[in-house]
Amino acid sequence: xxxxxxxxxxxxxxxxxxxxxxxxxxxxxxANKAAEEAAFLKANNLLGINRKTFFENYQKARLEVKKNLxxxxxxxxxxxxxxxxxxxxxxxxxxxVALDLEQTFWRTFLANAPLFPGVENLLSYLRQLKxxxxxxxxxxxxxxxxxxxxxxxxxxxxxxxxSEEIGSDKPDKRNFELLLSKLDLPLTSNFWMIxxxxxxxxxxxxxxGAVTFQKIxxxxxxxxxxxxxxxxxxxxxxxxxxxQNLVKI
Amino acid sequence: MFKRLSRxxxxxxxxxxxxxxxxxxxxxxxxxxxxxxxxxxxxxxxNIHSKWFIPFIKNTLNNFSFDPWSNFLNTGxxxxxxxxxxxxxxxxxxxxxxxxxxxxxxxxxxxxxxxxRLTSLIFDYGLLISLAILTRNYSNKxxxxxxxxxxxVLFLTYIHGQLDLIPITLLIGSICxxxxxxxxxxxxxxxxxxxxxxxxxxxxxxxxxxxxxxxGFGIEIIHFIVFAFIGISLLNLPFLISNGFIEMxxxxxxxxxxxxxxxxxxxxxxxxxxxIIYLLSLYLVWRLxxxxxxxxxxxxxxxxxxxxxxxxxxxxxxxxxxxxxVYYQVKSGKDILIIGFLFNLAAILxxxxxxxxxxxxxxxxxxxxxxxxxxxxxxxxxxxLSFTAQQSLALLxxxxxxxxxxxxNSFYINSNDPVVISFSANNNSLLNDIYMSMNKLIxxxxxxxxxxxxxxxxxxxxxxxxYEDSNKKDLIKNNSQINYENAKNxxxxxxxxxxxxxxxxxxxxxxxxxxxxxxKSKTDYIFINDDVSLMPSTLKKQIDITLKVFLVEKDKLxxxxxxxxxxxxxxxxxxxxxxxxxxxxxxxxxxxxxRFTTYLPIGFLHSQLIRLYISIxxxxxxxxxxKNGQWVKLIFEGEPDQEDxxxxxxxxxxxxxxxxxxxxxxxxxxxGLVQILLLSHIxxxxxxxxxxxxxxxx
Numbered sequence: 001x002x003x004x005x006x007x008x009x010x011x012x013x014x015x016x017x018x019x020x021x022x023x024x025x026x027x028x029x030x031a032n033k034a035a036e037e038a039a040f041l042k043a044n045n046l047l048g049i050n051r052k053t054f055f056e057n058y059q060k061a062r063l064e065v066k067k068n069l070x071x072x073x074x075x076x077x078x079x080x081x082x083x084x085x086x087x088x089x090x091x092x093x094x095x096x097v098a099l100d101l102e103q104t105f106w107r108t109f110l111a112n113a114p115l116f117p118g119v120e121n122l123l124s125y126l127r128q129l130k131x132x133x134x135x136x137x138x139x140x141x142x143x144x145x146x147x148x149x150x151x152x153x154x155x156x157x158x159x160x161x162x163s164e165e166i167g168s169d170k171p172d173k174r175n176f177e178l179l180l181s182k183l184d185l186p187l188t189s190n191f192w193m194i195x196x197x198x199x200x201x202x203x204x205x206x207x208x209g210a211v212t213f214q215k216i217x218x219x220x221x222x223x224x225x226x227x228x229x230x231x232x233x234x235x236x237x238x239x240x241x242x243x244q245n246l247v248k249i
Numbered sequence: 250m251f252k253r254l255s256r257x258x259x260x261x262x263x264x265x266x267x268x269x270x271x272x273x274x275x276x277x278x279x280x281x282x283x284x285x286x287x288x289x290x291x292x293x294x295x296n297i298h299s300k301w302f303i304p305f306i307k308n309t310l311n312n313f314s315f316d317p318w319s320n321f322l323n324t325g326x327x328x329x330x331x332x333x334x335x336x337x338x339x340x341x342x343x344x345x346x347x348x349x350x351x352x353x354x355x356x357x358x359x360x361x362x363x364x365x366r367l368t369s370l371i372f373d374y375g376l377l378i379s380l381a382i383l384t385r386n387y388s389n390k391x392x393x394x395x396x397x398x399x400x401x402v403l404f405l406t407y408i409h410g411q412l413d414l415i416p417i418t419l420l421i422g423s424i425c426x427x428x429x430x431x432x433x434x435x436x437x438x439x440x441x442x443x444x445x446x447x448x449x450x451x452x453x454x455x456x457x458x459x460x461x462x463x464x465g466f467g468i469e470i471i472h473f474i475v476f477a478f479i480g481i482s483l484l485n486l487p488f489l490i491s492n493g494f495i496e497m498x499x500x501x502x503x504x505x506x507x508x509x510x511x512x513x514x515x516x517x518x519x520x521x522x523x524x525i526i527y528l529l530s531l532y533l534v535w536r537l538x539x540x541x542x543x544x545x546x547x548x549x550x551x552x553x554x555x556x557x558x559x560x561x562x563x564x565x566x567x568x569x570x571x572x573x574x575v576y577y578q579v580k581s582g583k584d585i586l587i588i589g590f591l592f593n594l595a596a597i598l599x600x601x602x603x604x605x606x607x608x609x610x611x612x613x614x615x616x617x618x619x620x621x622x623x624x625x626x627x628x629x630x631x632x633x634l635s636f637t638a639q640q641s642l643a644l645l646x647x648x649x650x651x652x653x654x655x656x657x658n659s660f661y662i663n664s665n666d667p668v669v670i671s672f673s674a675n676n677n678s679l680l681n682d683i684y685m686s687m688n689k690l691i692x693x694x695x696x697x698x699x700x701x702x703x704x705x706x707x708x709x710x711x712x713x714x715x716y717e718d719s720n721k722k723d724l725i726k727n728n729s730q731i732n733y734e735n736a737k738n739x740x741x742x743x744x745x746x747x748x749x750x751x752x753x754x755x756x757x758x759x760x761x762x763x764x765x766x767x768x769k770s771k772t773d774y775i776f777i778n779d780d781v782s783l784m785p786s787t788l789k790k791q792i793d794i795t796l797k798v799f800l801v802e803k804d805k806l807x808x809x810x811x812x813x814x815x816x817x818x819x820x821x822x823x824x825x826x827x828x829x830x831x832x833x834x835x836x837x838x839x840x841x842x843x844r845f846t847t848y849l850p851i852g853f854l855h856s857q858l859i860r861l862y863i864s865i866x867x868x869x870x871x872x873x874x875x876k877n878g879q880w881v882k883l884i885f886e887g888e889p890d891q892e893d894x895x896x897x898x899x900x901x902x903x904x905x906x907x908x909x910x911x912x913x914x915x916x917x918x919x920x921g922l923v924q925i926l927l928l929s930h931i932x933x934x935x936x937x938x939x940x941x942x943x944x945x946x947x
Binding site for chain 2 (some may be wrong): 027030031034100103104106107110112113114117124142146147149150152154
């Protein structure tokens with residue numbers, strides 16, 4: 001079911017639809033948890049560290065990296081987290097181990113990140129309608145492109161922008177602007193933004209006048225105030241039904 | 250370490266499966282089935298519960314003892330009241346106990362029965378979840394229709410009040426655990442099932458055969474046997490000193506049913522039908538050389554159906570076939586739904602007509618019933634007619650399960666023939682590495698390496714087949730300084746020595762050898778060092794995959810003229826990354842830093858392989874389509890980890906669980922890719938519908 005929050009919006013078929021990736025096209029947290037567990041098991045085997053030590057230091061490393069690289073794509077880099085983790089644990093720069101942990105993390109992450117039901121159908125329906133679709137996402141290009149490839153969506157989107165291209169995470173409006181320019185659309189276009197994060201996706205896109213849709217599922221809280229979306233939905237099937245109705249009109 | 254990682258990081262039940270399982274609970278059929286159950290639990294108190302089971306449980310709660318059977322008999326209880334073992338008693342005690350306390354506090358006589366029935370609901374739900382796990386790639390809706398909304402399940406458990414649901418749930422749980430390779434836990438579940446109802450012992454040999462066929466006589470079956478033995482002993486042996494246990498559980502009148510159908514042999518001897526049918530069922534499973542979960546469950550279901558057909562009607566025993574029938578219905582789709590539904594109705598009708606008990610159903614304040622005795626007839630002809638209807642429908646279902654589930658199962662048909670993998674390689678050590686890696690992955694029990702030198706004596710033929718002449722030995726020994734041109738032209742030079750006379754001799758020897766070998770062997774995969782083009786046509790039927798392994802790319806490799814080869818040939822080329830000019834010396838170092846090239850038929854495997862290789866391994870891959878448009882050439886650079894290979898294999902090989910692979914057997918690097926290619930071909934071959942071959946006029 002689609003819920004509308006801002007009644008003054010007159011909904012029409014958009015010129016383009018922008019999608020966030022993580023926690024929007026798939027559920028992020030279970031995949032991340034499984035991946036961290038796999039990385040711990042490997043670290044436990046390679047370095048002999050226990051669970052408590054691993055997760056405490058991993059958290060510390062993550063915060064340090066995020067603090068140093070605030071709001072940039074590299075601030076999410078697991079390779080940097082693991083490299084710093086190894087340093088915090090008092091080991092020498094064990095580059096191979098850091099690379100191994102990163103590979104283990106992402107391999108397990110992908111295996112545990114199935115797309116939400118209805119995503120593929122919606123995207124192929126939008127392609128049928130010839131509505132341009134794009135991805136605007138944080139994190140580095142390499143892993144985000146790997147994810148899209150793993151999902152089998154490598155040929156689906158018309159354009160992809162990662163925060164690495166801009167040098168700053170969402171809600172920096174340059175991310176959205178670059179994607180619109182890649183889609184050959186003016187900034188004043190009627191476009192939709194679909195994402196889970198009230199701050200980076202909804203607030204960020206609203207600054208450019210987008211019609212915003214927040215994907216709600218486990219652990220996602222509806223935005224408030226400036227971060228309140230125009231619409232929220234739980235299932236992609238409902239979103240597709242909404243678009244089908246707009247097409248009929 | 251890898252095994253540990255794969256067990257923990259890749260749970261047997263992934264997030265995708267968990268999501269499918271969660272979605273089951275939002276299906277209208279689930280909600281409907283749950284509401285019906287909820288109503289029946291609240292408003293129906295089956296006669297056999299109030300007459301037999303509840304008094305036994307109440308007595309156990311009143312006078313707690315580790316020998317509840319003797320205790321019950323000593324207080325004047327009926328010997329037929331609770332013919333079940335300690336795990337059944339233990340299962341029903343907690344919630345019944347809470348109900349018992351609630352009854353005492355409220356001076357009521359309702360909550361003990363409610364707690365008892367709620368226990369049945371919990372196991373009922375457990376069986377639904379177990380079946381959902383076993384049929385995870387198939388329709389949840391059909392599962393809910395055929396099991397959760399099955400009139401027979403609702404009738405037997407909540408109206409008639411049978412308890413066979415509990416041992417069957419434990420048995421299916423044991424099978425689930427086997428499919429996850431949790432053999433010790435599976436053995437304990439089996440022991441619990443047997444302890445709950447001793448008749449479950451008939452499933453034990455079938456499970457032993459299943460594990461043996463999947464894993465051979467390895468550590469897994471030893472773990473299973475040891476834990477099952479310990480479990481069964483602990484749960485049963487202590488009670489053998491109890492007269493009550495012996496009278497109520499072991500001497501149950503249900504056992505007598507097994508001997509009630511017989512053929513009289515003269516005046517004195519009887520030939521019991523049921524044991525014969527049971528032995529035939531065992532043989533049916535035993536003769537499956539390589540057994541998948543599908544085949545095992547359908548064959549076991551057939552065994553239970555056969556028993557059901559040849560024993561006098563026993564409503565509780567009907568429950569034994571239900572999970573297997575549901576499994577078959579889910580797998581085969583809508584085709585058998587109507588027959589299954591008719592069987593449900595016939596079994597309910599037969600149970601109502603033949604068995605007289607007085608169960609009442611309450612609709613709000615209205616009392617309906619007694620439903621059983623209202624239909625209880627004294628007319629023997631009608632009783633026999635009803636029984637015949639039930640048995641004939643059971644027979645019809647069993648026949649369908651045999652024909653469509655077993656005898657036409659592609660895996661069943663194809664696994665009876667060995668898969669022959671022909672090797673063609675110009676590097677013996679590489680070939681040996683590949684063979685060893687497959688041996689580790691599949692298990693030596695299933696692989697036989699046939700070396701042509703065992704049956705070909707002539708040296709020039711040998712040299713052609715294996716390149717084992719003096720030049721070849723030099724190639725292996727002195728590979729630090731190999732002349733590229735010599736290596737490249739090596740095979741073609743030898744080919745000219747191969748005379749027609751020698752070829753006839755080879756064919757005669759091959760046919761003789763294979764006739765003996767293939768008739769007697771139980772081998773599933775055979776590796777032959779040979780060039781498939783030399784094989785006689787009779788033998789070619791046995792050859793399914795040709796693996797050509799080269800150290801350098803041959804000219805015109807993609808120009809195959811033979812259709813058979815196009816479909817089944819895997820070309821694996823391990824070449825140096827740096828291109829070698831014709832006059833350049835080839836050094837060993839070049840091969841260490843190599844890339845891997847393979848050709849796959851258009852439409853087979855390549856798009857998935859490319860996607861997974863790039864996304865999982867984050868390594869480089871080049872692709873191009875060959876000039877004849879029939880092949881995709883894949884060039885891999887950078888060697889993937891063993892764990893990457895395992896994950897790609899899991900995603901890419903259809904029904905990989907059916908192959909019972911050793912997870913630790915996956916190799917890193919390009920050998921791992923060769924494993925994936927070979928296993929994909931083998932899996933496709935085993936799943937290939939044989940009937941489609943008839944349509945292949947070429």
